[in-house]
Amino acid sequence: MTQPYDILQSLQIQLPPLSSPAAAYVPYVQTGSLIFLSGHIAKKPDGQPWVGKLGQTMKTEEGMEAARAIAIDLMGTLHAALQSTGKDLRQVRRIVKLMSLVNSTTDFTEHHLVTNGASQLFDQVFGSAGEHARSAFGVAQIPRGACVEIELIAEIA
Amino acid sequence: MTQPYDILQSLQIQLPPLSSPAAAYVPYVQTGSLIFLSGHIAKKPDGQPWVGKLGQTMKTEEGMEAARAIAIDLMGTLHAALQSTGKDLRQVRRIVKLMSLVNSTTDFTEHHLVTNGASQLFDQVFGSAGEHARSAFGVAQIPRGACVEIELIAEIA
Amino acid sequence: MTQPYDILQSLQIQLPPLSSPAAAYVPYVQTGSLIFLSGHIAKKPDGQPWVGKLGQTMKTEEGMEAARAIAIDLMGTLHAALQSTGKDLRQVRRIVKLMSLVNSTTDFTEHHLVTNGASQLFDQVFGSAGEHARSAFGVAQIPRGACVEIELIAEIA
Numbered sequence: 001m002t003q004p005y006d007i008l009q010s011l012q013i014q015l016p017p018l019s020s021p022a023a024a025y026v027p028y029v030q031t032g033s034l035i036f037l038s039g040h041i042a043k044k045p046d047g048q049p050w051v052g053k054l055g056q057t058m059k060t061e062e063g064m065e066a067a068r069a070i071a072i073d074l075m076g077t078l079h080a081a082l083q084s085t086g087k088d089l090r091q092v093r094r095i096v097k098l099m100s101l102v103n104s105t106t107d108f109t110e111h112h113l114v115t116n117g118a119s120q121l122f123d124q125v126f127g128s129a130g131e132h133a134r135s136a137f138g139v140a141q142i143p144r145g146a147c148v149e150i151e152l153i154a155e156i157a
Numbered sequence: 158m159t160q161p162y163d164i165l166q167s168l169q170i171q172l173p174p175l176s177s178p179a180a181a182y183v184p185y186v187q188t189g190s191l192i193f194l195s196g197h198i199a200k201k202p203d204g205q206p207w208v209g210k211l212g213q214t215m216k217t218e219e220g221m222e223a224a225r226a227i228a229i230d231l232m233g234t235l236h237a238a239l240q241s242t243g244k245d246l247r248q249v250r251r252i253v254k255l256m257s258l259v260n261s262t263t264d265f266t267e268h269h270l271v272t273n274g275a276s277q278l279f280d281q282v283f284g285s286a287g288e289h290a291r292s293a294f295g296v297a298q299i300p301r302g303a304c305v306e307i308e309l310i311a312e313i314a
Numbered sequence: 315m316t317q318p319y320d321i322l323q324s325l326q327i328q329l330p331p332l333s334s335p336a337a338a339y340v341p342y343v344q345t346g347s348l349i350f351l352s353g354h355i356a357k358k359p360d361g362q363p364w365v366g367k368l369g370q371t372m373k374t375e376e377g378m379e380a381a382r383a384i385a386i387d388l389m390g391t392l393h394a395a396l397q398s399t400g401k402d403l404r405q406v407r408r409i410v411k412l413m414s415l416v417n418s419t420t421d422f423t424e425h426h427l428v429t430n431g432a433s434q435l436f437d438q439v440f441g442s443a444g445e446h447a448r449s450a451f452g453v454a455q456i457p458r459g460a461c462v463e464i465e466l467i468a469e470i471a
Contacts, residue, residue, distance in 0.1 A: 022270040024276035025291040029253050029453045031191065031312045034345065036254045053263070066301030098345050101213045101294045103453055106367070112337040112457040119338035134339040135465045136354030137415045138455035141261055141295035144270040155345045180426040181433035182448040186410050188348065188469045193411045198450030210420070255346045298452035300417055300426040308449045 004089040004125045009073070013072055018080035022143065028081045033093070035081055035154045039101070040073045041146035042066035049135045052147035054138070055108030061112075062116030063102065063147060064108075070150045071118035074127065078154055087156065095132040096153040103147045104138035111136040118150055160296045161232075161246040162281045168281070175237035179300065185238045187284055190250070192311045196258070197230045198303035199223035209304035212265030215303050220259065220267075220304060221274030228275035232282065235311060244313065252279050252289040253310040260304045261295035268293040271283070275307055318389075318403040318439045325438070327386055332394035336457065342395045347407070349395050349468045354387045355460035356380035358418030366461035370451070377416065377424075377461060378431030384464045385432035389439065392468055403442065409436045409446040410467040417461045420454035422436070425450040432464055 008015065021027055021038060025031065028037045042050035052058040058066075082088050092150045100115040102108075115136040122130040142149045165172065171270050178184055178195060185194045195197065199207035209215040215223075250306075257272040272293040279287040289294045299306045322329065332344050335341055335352060335445035342351045364380045372380075376460040389403065408452040416422075429450040434443040456463045 021291075023291075023293075024273045024280060025255070026288045027290070029251060029288070031251060031253050032189070032346070034361060036290045036310070038254075039294070079192045094345060094347050097352075098339070099292065100291070101276070106297075106454050108455055109457060109459045111455070116338045123338060131340045131343070132467075133341070133343045133350045133352040134335075134337075135352070135413065135415070135463065136266040136337075136457060137453045137463055139294045140263050140297050140420075140454050141265055143266060143293060145266045149292065149294055151290075153350070178448075180432045180448075180450075181437060181443045182412070184447070186408060186445070186447045188408060188410050189346070192466070193447045193467070195411075195447040196451070220382045242424055256449065258449070263454075294449045297420050297454050300420055300423060300450060306449065308447075 007125045014078050015076040016073055018077060027077045030081065033156050035156060037074055037077055037150040037152040039149045040070050041142060042070050042148045043145060049144040049146045051103060051145040054104050054114060054147065055105035056149055059115050061111045063114035065113055067117030067150065068121050070148060071121040074150065074152050078109065091157040092126060092154055093157045094130055094155040095130050096155050097125055097133040099151045100134065100136040101139045101142060101149040103142045108138060112136050114148060123124045164282050170284045172236050174228055175234060180202065185235045187238065192313055193230055194234055194309040194310040196306045197227050198301060199227050199305045206226050206301040208302040210260050210262060211221060211271060215304055217267045217270050220271035224271055224307065225276030225278050225303045227305060228278040230234035231307065232311050247282060248314045249286055249311055250314045252283055252310050253288050253313040254290045256308045257291065258280040258296045258306040259293065259294040259301060262297045265295060269294050271305060321439050323371050329390040329393050332391060341391045347470050349392065349470060351388055351391055351466040353424060353463045353465040354384050355456060355458060356359065356462045358398050358464040363458040363460045365415050365420060365459040368428060368461065368466065369419035370462055374424045374427050377428035380462045381431030381464065382427055382435050385435040388464065388466050396414055405471040406440060406443055406468055407471045408469040409440055409444050413465045414450040415453045415456060415463040417456045422452060428462060431437050
């Protein structure tokens with residue numbers, strides 16, 4: 001069994017509270033044993049969008065940090081979603097799939113490495129339950145100018 | 158219980174019949190209680206693609222109108238999908254997730270506001286069952302030059 | 315009943331073995347009766363990324379070939395996924411949905427025709443079980459410079 005909260009603590013990661021979407025939608029929807037999380041944009045520690053474009057104003061390493069920050073926000077949303085039904089992250093049976101949108105120039109080709117910033121944290125926190133399918137690619141632009149946006153599907157016990 | 162048809166009528170919205178995809182796929186697939194709708198591109202009232210690029214030839218307000226027009230087409234497809242199994246829109250348990258692709262320049266950052274044109278209509282027509290998860294982002298281009306494309310997952314009773 | 319292996323043989327298609335993702339994720343995840351396949355990038359026969367941009371260095375016809383090559387790789391992954399639980403492609407109840415990302419200029423508008431290269435092969439191999447929902451659109455860039463990337467959801471008996 002994974003002990004995600006112990007691992008988060010050992011990594012000195014504090015999950016954020018559920019945040020309100022910037023528009024007319026909700027942060028997650030559960031259907032059957034699947035939870036669909038909305039695309040979360042990268043945010044700076046002050047809560048403002050992490051603005052940037054890979055291949056222009058940002059390097060791969062910084063993109064990975066941004067993707068890792070999104071993974072933390074996604075886990076915060078997942079924690080809140082589970083809490084609302086009396087469960088918690090220990091009931092995550094599987095991180096099923098990520099879709100990772102990287103705000104990039106037409107020359108940048110390391111979207112998969114940027115996205116590893118998120119993927120590696122899921123693997124770390126959830127162990128084999130964190131091993132997920134994934135698509136990553138470069139988009140023209142992201143709401144509010146954010147550098148990365150990630151959506152997630154998880155299976156719940 | 159939502160009464161989506163009454164609301165559609167009060168909004169003077171007429172659902173279009175099921176249209177044939179422009180290529181080798183089908184408009185929807187049901188698997189278990191989920192219906193996956195194909196990406197629907199924005200169309201003008203005459204049925205031609207609603208061509209344009211946000212940040213260049215279109216403003217946010219017009220993009221919202223285009224997204225709203227797609228939501229109507231998606232509801233037409235959903236209605237037809239449900240009718241094929243003897244059901245109708247009153248059996249929509251939840252609009253689960255939208256993916257909204259906005260044909261935008263690399264400078265435009267209001268994809269979330271454009272997408273609200275669709276999201277707000279789903280909320281209006283389905284009430285709390287219309288509250289959905291969502292990803293919205295800017296893409297390089299869309300088939301036939303359309304300004305917006307939206308795909309949808311719905312849960313059926 | 316579809317006989318996908320007979321059809322693949324008649325088309326002289328040999329499925330590739332399961333390949334290792336280029337980054338920190340897995341090629342597929344099964345949850346309930348659904349298998350989510352990671353985005354597969356187009357590869358040349360030598361296994362290297364099929365690099366190119368539609369509307370610039372590639373025409374629609376070549377894009378279709380690349381999409382068809384991805385469909386073969388996706389079937390290889392699906393075959394391996396099913397084999398791991400004692401099943402095979404004959405247990406594919408439905409190809410549910412494709413998401414097709416086409417590396418394109420901002421002028422290219424035939425992403426749907428490019429994607430047909432994959433869609434038509436699924437229809438050919440799986441018959442009516444191969445008829446799928448789909449989204450296709452143009453993206454700024456794809457990992458490793460590939461011209462097309464496709465992810466897939468399948469339902470298993």
